[in-house]
Amino acid sequence: MKTEPANPPANGDEYITNIWSRSLTQPVAIAVMVSSIFVGVAGLINAISPGQPWLSLGSVFFLTALEAVYTTNWLHHPDRRTVARTGYRAAEFFFLLLILRVAAWFISKQPLPDLDTIRLFLRAPLLFFSDSFFLAMLILAFLNWLLAIRVGIIFAHLAVSPGEATFYAQPASVQMLHADNKPIYTGRGNLMREFIQVWLWGGVLLIISVGFSSIDLHTLEQQFNVLSLTHLGLPTELLMALVLYFLAGFWLTSQGRLEALNARWLINGIHKHDTIERHWQRNSLFVLLGIALIAAFVPIGSTLPISRFLNIALGVLSYATTMILYLFSFLLGALFSMLASRAPDSQPPPPTPTPLATPQPLNDFVANQQPPAAAADPAAMLVMSSIFWTIFIAAMAIAILFYWRERGYRVNGRFLHQLWNQFMHWVNDFWQNVSNQVGELRHTWQQQQKEDPQPAASKSSWRFVRLNALSPRDQIRYFYLSIVHRAQDSGIPRQQSETPLEYVNNLNDQWPEKQQEFEQLTEAFLEARYSAHPIAKNQANGIKQIWKRVRSVIRNP
Template identity: 25%
Template sequence: MSTKDPFANLLRSQRLATLAAYAVIWVMINCVAAILIGVGEQVAQDWQGQYLFWFCAFVSAEAIFAMNVLGGQFEKTTLLYRVSEFVLILVLLKVVQFFNSGWGAMVREISTWQTGLEAIFNSEYLLSLFPVVISWGFTTVLAQNVEAMQSYETDLEVAEFVQLRSERLVAREQIQTIFIGMGLFQIVLVTMARMDLEGMQGLLGKFSGSLAVRVEPLVVYFLAGFVLLSLCQFAILRGAWVIGKIPAQVSIGKNWIRSALFIFGLAAVVVLLLPTSYTRDLLQTAGYAFAILFQVVSFLVGLLLFPFFWLYAWLISLFRGESSTENSVSPPQMDFQPAAEAVGGMPGWLELLRNIIFWVVLLAGMGYFIWQYIRQNRAVLQAITNFKPLIWLARIWRWLRGQFRLAQAKIEAAINQRRQAAQLKQELSMNKKKGSINLRQANARQKLLFYYQSFLQRSDQAGLKRKSSQTPNQYAREMTQSFPEEIESVTTLTEGFITARYNARPVQDEQADKVEPFWKRVMKALRQKQHHQKK
């Protein structure tokens, strides 16, 4: 076996072990979030935070994804990227809250944002933000330590291996510290959830009964944590095997994970199946111990402060003795009167300007940080754009948009056609009410309109009435079929009317003079047709 074969096999097993470590971290953080959300629901009984569990799972997966997939494509320790990522989480949390509370509550809350930051970061938002920040922060730290324990081809150099082994040990210690610290913190919460709190109502007045926290997430947390520590030990041994050029099989990583899950899973099952009466007694005893410890600490603090209180009381009694019959003078109290509001309030334009500045600054800041996050994660954006279902949706959207534009164009054309016909009918009706005009005093535009109006009236009398839905050109084609010998006359008369009716430029007298003989020819043909009909 060559020297590179052991490294190649260990590298394959490392990929599987690293993915397993990230999955274990994700499970651990979800367990922590479940316990924190349960405590929050117990403290604020009107608060419903079950939707936060899925958001915390999403935030934890995002932190792992950024560390695993985008590892070398951006600088993970830069302040700008971290701030952009955090701002994006803040915005998404607010959006999720809006969806959970409804659009009516969203509109009411947004209308109060410009009054101050407390309107945006209200108590419900801050309570929801705590488990989200815990999930994001601890996932990032744990994922960074897992990344620090990876083996690379440069480990074959002995000098670098000594330094890398020290860094891996430090990373494992940090993971172990976080695991134990978070575990003890959850044990305290679960202990408070399962013990009798009647003897501690003075200490924990806000808690009205046992906390709404289950023990199963705690057991799963420790099971996943021990599996993670086992994978950390496997990472350290893997580095030693690489430098020692020790042959390894490809399945070693799979077997290691399988063994760790079996051993610690069996231990978790045993813990869950054991009788719990002794644990309840122990937790109840711990509750009384906490109460007694609090009383002892309070007594010691009072005992230490007693001389100072006595000296202060003695000095006050001396001053009271000098005042004899006068009443004791109490310390002056600062009575702050609220500032009088300006008469008439703030001017309307100033209030509008303030609102505009507030929203511009807020949206610009959010947009900048979101743009920074997307710019640093171009691989994610490219993966999203190459997602086949999204490509199909984009094609469907483009087709629908094209069909909508085509239908819109047809509707606009039909509306314009009807509008022109209505305008023509209105114009002719108005001219008819006004009666005939003096052609000698009329200008060129009025003459052309009169020619066409009289043409329509004569056509109506001859039994060739224009339909209301017909445009001038359509009616002209119909008239040329009845008078094929007057095609030029009807066409010229129609063109003259269109010029006078729809052209905004001045109409020259030469145009009216040109149309007049054709108008006379058409009118003569219509009179003859009307005369034949009477016979």
């Protein structure tokens, strides 16, 4: 027993759907319901064109539907009235498109595109999308997304809005005073009917898809009698989709009913007790699970006597229909034969039947596409592909930025500015180093020009190089290359494909006692050859001593 005073509501909060239902259970149930339909359709496609992981798309459909419902709820909030709905939905779809493309690679277990493939995509952008599995997944996900939005909108409108709760919680006299602020009437009965329609027709589509995916469709080409078709087992995914679809649909029907009643109670000024919401959720769950549990123990279909009777009845009906059709076609044939007897005997020979093209699996469709006979202008193709990718990347970037910006995730301009400064600093340093090196090289070259006015091409050997005239970097290079030259004369040539580090192993093998010197010399050469920083004079002198020691050894083996 409980005692509760019959007081009118102080505010309308108790009529607003609780946070758990609004933010968790309802979106999940809608996503489960909607994605179950498309799992059924994917199952049908799998039966028609096996070979691709169609049944693995359930998670993609579920997440897509969940995102759609959450976005719908987010957009329905009064604070987001100023957000452009169409633009935001377009941005959301572009965002999903990108994610779905990546998901398609993972689900179909294709390798991620390598550099050659990316270059191919850059030249021919349509190849980026022309994957049959991705296209089919995209179409299904798009329909799934649209349906989830529709159901999400229905439930967003069914729920009592904060404005309604605030207005109708006031006394009638205050409501009369603020009649201009009266919320627009929402026909929740029509919304419930719309949801039931969506649910029932979705159920019909699901049942048809599941039904046809359970039969061997190849036997359908040979005979049309559905009673004698070969049956395949139902995949677990489809069984789950079937059960979850109807349970989620019933549960959402119950939730919608509660939303509609909440609105009615609020508008009529009926005080709602706190226990209603809790008992409602609990009861609907218990009733559904209880009935689902009991139904699991009831004899299934063909074991029922009534099923046999109905089968017999259907057989008789089918037989009678076939007989009537046969009789009708016989009569028609007889009539045409009578008419044909008056026609001239010279009949043209029947045309040779053209063999039907064997249907190709969807996934091979794109692969078998032949290149066009006339090759397009490469320059024009390059321009077109550049334009396409520029527009695509810009649109994608704008869409993603718009999608996240409206949700409150703004780009940190300060951070970007800091990154930009770092980048510019790095570019300046790099440019300074390059300028130094160029200046150094130019200086060296000018020195050489002054000392040896003959053209460089006429130089036959390094023998006439004056070491002190070279820069420390060039001195080190000279020491190393002279050693390589001498080693070659001693029978240790450096192959074209060998790197200095590989070549030093050969030298070490030949003159193990000078292993350290060879390595120091190689290391100094690599630094002089590839580094950007200037080389000190002392370092070149040190290498010169090493060079002398090594030269003597190579000279006197």
